[in-house]
Amino acid sequence: MELIYSRTKTIQEDKVSGFCPGCMHGTVMKLIGEVIDELGIIEKTACVLGIGCCGLQMDYMAYDNATAPHGRACAVATGLKRTNPDTLVFTYQGDGDLASIGLAETMSAANRGENITVIFINNGIYGMTGGQMAPTTLVGMKASTAPFGRNAKDHGYPMHMCEILNQLTAPAYLVRTSCNNPQNVMKTKNAIKKAFKNQLEGKGFSMVEIVTSCPTNWGLDPLKCLDYIEEKMLPEYPLGVIRDR
Amino acid sequence: MARVFMKGTEAIAEAAVRTGCRFFAGYPITPQNEIPEYFSRRLPEVGGVFVQGESEVASVSMVYGAASGGTRSMTSSSSPGISLKSEGISYCAAARIPMVYVNVSRGGPGVGSIQPAQMDYLQATKASGNGGFRMRVFAPASVQEAVDMTYKAFDVADQYRRPVLILIDGVVGTMMEPVELPPMKSDEEVAAMKEAKKAWTLTGHKLDYAHRAWIQPGNWSTKVMQSDSEEDAALYKSWQKEAEAEEFMLDDAEVVLTGYGISARIGKSAVKILRAEGIKAGLIRAKTVYPFPYEAYDHINYKKVKGILDIEMSIPALFVEDVQVAVKDRAPISTCLCSGGNIMTREAVLTAARKIMEAK
Amino acid sequence: METNLCVAGFGGQGVMTLGKFLADATCNSTDKNITFFPSYGAEQRGGTANCFVVISDDEIGAPLGDVMDDLIVLNGPSLKKFLPTLKKGGNLFINSSIVTDEITRTDIKVVKAPVTELALEMGNAKVLNVIMLGVYVGYTEVIDPAVVWATIEHKLASKAKLLPLNKAAFEKGLEIGRSQK
Numbered sequence: 091m092e093l094i095y096s097r098t099k100t101i102q103e104d105k106v107s108g109f110c111p112g113c114m115h116g117t118v119m120k121l122i123g124e125v126i127d128e129l130g131i132i133e134k135t136a137c138v139l140g141i142g143c144c145g146l147q148m149d150y151m152a153y154d155n156a157t158a159p160h161g162r163a164c165a166v167a168t169g170l171k172r173t174n175p176d177t178l179v180f181t182y183q184g185d186g187d188l189a190s191i192g193l194a195e196t197m198s199a200a201n202r203g204e205n206i207t208v209i210f211i212n213n214g215i216y217g218m219t220g221g222q223m224a225p226t227t228l229v230g231m232k233a234s235t236a237p238f239g240r241n242a243k244d245h246g247y248p249m250h251m252c253e254i255l256n257q258l259t260a261p262a263y264l265v266r267t268s269c270n271n272p273q274n275v276m277k278t279k280n281a282i283k284k285a286f287k288n289q290l291e292g293k294g295f296s297m298v299e300i301v302t303s304c305p306t307n308w309g310l311d312p313l314k315c316l317d318y319i320e321e322k323m324l325p326e327y328p329l330g331v332i333r334d335r
Numbered sequence: 336m337a338r339v340f341m342k343g344t345e346a347i348a349e350a351a352v353r354t355g356c357r358f359f360a361g362y363p364i365t366p367q368n369e370i371p372e373y374f375s376r377r378l379p380e381v382g383g384v385f386v387q388g389e390s391e392v393a394s395v396s397m398v399y400g401a402a403s404g405g406t407r408s409m410t411s412s413s414s415p416g417i418s419l420k421s422e423g424i425s426y427c428a429a430a431r432i433p434m435v436y437v438n439v440s441r442g443g444p445g446v447g448s449i450q451p452a453q454m455d456y457l458q459a460t461k462a463s464g465n466g467g468f469r470m471r472v473f474a475p476a477s478v479q480e481a482v483d484m485t486y487k488a489f490d491v492a493d494q495y496r497r498p499v500l501i502l503i504d505g506v507v508g509t510m511m512e513p514v515e516l517p518p519m520k521s522d523e524e525v526a527a528m529k530e531a532k533k534a535w536t537l538t539g540h541k542l543d544y545a546h547r548a549w550i551q552p553g554n555w556s557t558k559v560m561q562s563d564s565e566e567d568a569a570l571y572k573s574w575q576k577e578a579e580a581e582e583f584m585l586d587d588a589e590v591v592l593t594g595y596g597i598s599a600r601i602g603k604s605a606v607k608i609l610r611a612e613g614i615k616a617g618l619i620r621a622k623t624v625y626p627f628p629y630e631a632y633d634h635i636n637y638k639k640v641k642g643i644l645d646i647e648m649s650i651p652a653l654f655v656e657d658v659q660v661a662v663k664d665r666a667p668i669s670t671c672l673c674s675g676g677n678i679m680t681r682e683a684v685l686t687a688a689r690k691i692m693e694a695k
Numbered sequence: 696m697e698t699n700l701c702v703a704g705f706g707g708q709g710v711m712t713l714g715k716f717l718a719d720a721t722c723n724s725t726d727k728n729i730t731f732f733p734s735y736g737a738e739q740r741g742g743t744a745n746c747f748v749v750i751s752d753d754e755i756g757a758p759l760g761d762v763m764d765d766l767i768v769l770n771g772p773s774l775k776k777f778l779p780t781l782k783k784g785g786n787l788f789i790n791s792s793i794v795t796d797e798i799t800r801t802d803i804k805v806v807k808a809p810v811t812e813l814a815l816e817m818g819n820a821k822v823l824n825v826i827m828l829g830v831y832v833g834y835t836e837v838i839d840p841a842v843v844w845a846t847i848e849h850k851l852a853s854k855a856k857l858l859p860l861n862k863a864a865f866e867k868g869l870e871i872g873r874s875q876k
Contacts, residue, residue: 099542134540136404148549148551152542152547157430157553158400159392159422159426162399165397167389167400168386168395168400169399169401171384172401173405175402177404179537194389194390194393195389197389198388256471
């Protein structure tokens with residue numbers, strides 16, 4: 091029988107992911123793996139992982155990886171890429187990591203135009219630590235540290251990282267996608283591929299912000315999460331290419 | 336070899352370049368700014384990379400990244416900045432990443448003073464970050480020693496795959512002295528050192544789980560964590576034999592001065608003056624402060640010695656805690672201290688030493 | 696034999712450069728031990744600046760001694776601050792253009808040179824430190840003047856057009872120093 095589909099080689103054959111049911115990290119892992127397979131770059135790829143659920147992939151992805159201190163992935167990637175320009179270096183970070191504790195590192199790497207790729211998973215919440223409020227938590231959205239919902243008076247408003255980085259001169263590519271339906275999954279894959287190609291072509295800093303869910307900490311079943319993304323997250327975080335140079 | 340007249344900080348940077356350091360990231364803070372400034376000029380000449388990080392925290396993470404890619408890498412700072420770097424240092428220690436960093440220490444705590452001090456002793460030797468790791472810590476007392484120890488520190492870091500600290504104070508950092516520089520490693524040697532680390536560095540590997548590089552500053556498995564900790568503990572213990580000290584006129588010494596860095600160097604000149612006065616003085620200067628040279632203190636003639644004088648530019652005294660462990664109540668220990676950016680004077684040391692001898 | 700020298704003045708008077716030229720020249724021409732230690736403050740400009748140079752046949756302990764053999768003061772506040780550190784029989788070098796205080800100590804030798812005025816006469820206030828270095832070397836003979844000049848020449852290599860002025864300044868200082876012996 092003809093084989094028409096197989097799992098990406100970039101995911102180890104004998105491993106299972108540690109992600110919760112319905113979590114979109116798994117989807118994004120698969121997309122990254124497929125892009126790496128298609129570009130044929132597995133032997134020259136290194137990933138810098140943020141702290142949190144992002145790190146659960148370290149056990150089963152096939153590429154080289156290092157875990158950065160919380161928030162410092164872009165700084166670690168800077169050091170690695172500058173000294174190994176032929177290696178494809180990408181960071182994989184959540185919203186707490188990238189937009190809160192690592193805001194300075196993210197902004198500065200983008201501002202320097204580091205030739206790296208940032209995969210930014212925005213699900214509006216801290217996952218591994220148990221559903222605390224993130225800088226991207228929607229106003230009114232409940233979190234374990236915002237039990238009555240995020241209130242703008244005390245906690246400000248959701249941060250739009252693509253738009254913030256778009257104020258800088260250096261970044262090459264800033265795009266926001268989602269994985270809430272098959273079309274958006276395909277767009278996400280194309281965005282990742284373009285961001286990796288940008289790096290291979292030396293274009294500089296690219297960031298793919300992916301709006302995802304967290305069924306466990308949102309307290310919703312995976313299907314309801316898809317509705318929540320469509321109805322609540324995407325109005326706050328509109329999808330599309332913010333910059334492409 | 337020809338002598339050149341160099342500042343401590345710049346000499347350290349040059350020694351690092353000569354031993355193959357090709358990446359430096361740092362953030363401005365007095366009194367160590369000449370280190371990043373020197374690297375920013377020098378590294379591009381040898382195909383290296385200098386990055387001014389957005390903070391100390393980011394700079395040490397950049398070094399963690401560069402060293403994870405196999406390049407000999409360095410960062411530097413001064414006391415408050417070193418506290419910020421403790422995050423990245425702890426990660427390097429946990430993930431077994433070789434790197435070298437310099438603390439040109441100043442007065443503290445807090446922002447403290449920008450003047451020289453030796454108040455980071457406990458931080459440097461006992462707890463440079465969370466998690467109970469240990470590091471080799473060199474404490475040079477002259478520009479030449481700073482050069483020689485920096486040159487060696489990169490080898491030690493690579494040998495054990497651990498961070499190494501060069502601990503100096505603002506005097507050794509900012510003073511200029513004649514120095515003989517060690518040989519420049521060739522581009523081929525530098526490339527070979529990087530290549531030798533290829534098995535574990537983040538430069539891409541075959542599509543094969545067994546060969547990928549996996550830099551782990553921790554582990555999900557408590558079993559692995561425990562065995563890693565046991566391995567670390569055995570390694571730290573094995574370092575004890577590499578402790579280094581300068582012992583000067585100890586054999587018949589009735590008063591033994593002790594310290595590290597600039598204080599001990601001033602102490603040595605005091606010993607010579609005391610000897611000229613007929614006072615039998617001696618000195619132990621710790622050249623490594625971790626591992627601490629406990630054994631040197633067994634070379635004191637305890638039948639003759641009237642007292643030990645701990646000399647430190649720190650109030651409260653910190654180094655003295657290790658001296659107490661080394662002396663094991665075999666002789667009384669007194670201190671000669673200054674702080675707040677004041678530099679130890681020979682006169683203060685002489686007075687304190689004479690006082691010990693005057694006591695019956 | 697160990698010589699402890701302190702150079703002190705306003706920031707911007709070339710205090711550090713004076714000390715460094717002397718120390719560097721000694722490094723290049725002898726096998727003596729030398730230390731140069733700058734005091735540093737938070738201010739980038741102004742304020743007081745001082746540095747210490749120790750030249751010794753033996754290993755040097757403290758790069759700044761408690762007692763100075765020689766003291767060069769380029770401004771008034773430095774005189775007040777450092778004169779008490781000058782040993783009995785020590786040499787005090789004064790920029791007499793702006794340090795007009797009467798020196799009441801009689802146990803020291805005083806060498807006066809109006810280096811600010813002289814530098815202005817030569818057309819560049821910045822060379823006052825080179826004149827004073829000449830005075831110091833001419834008076835103390837601590838090191839061969841030719842070596843000091845060679846060091847200055849080397850350090851100023853990238854500013855060749857300033858060399859004749861500095862040469863004249865250094866010569867002027869030597870002349871003053873020698874004449875006061």
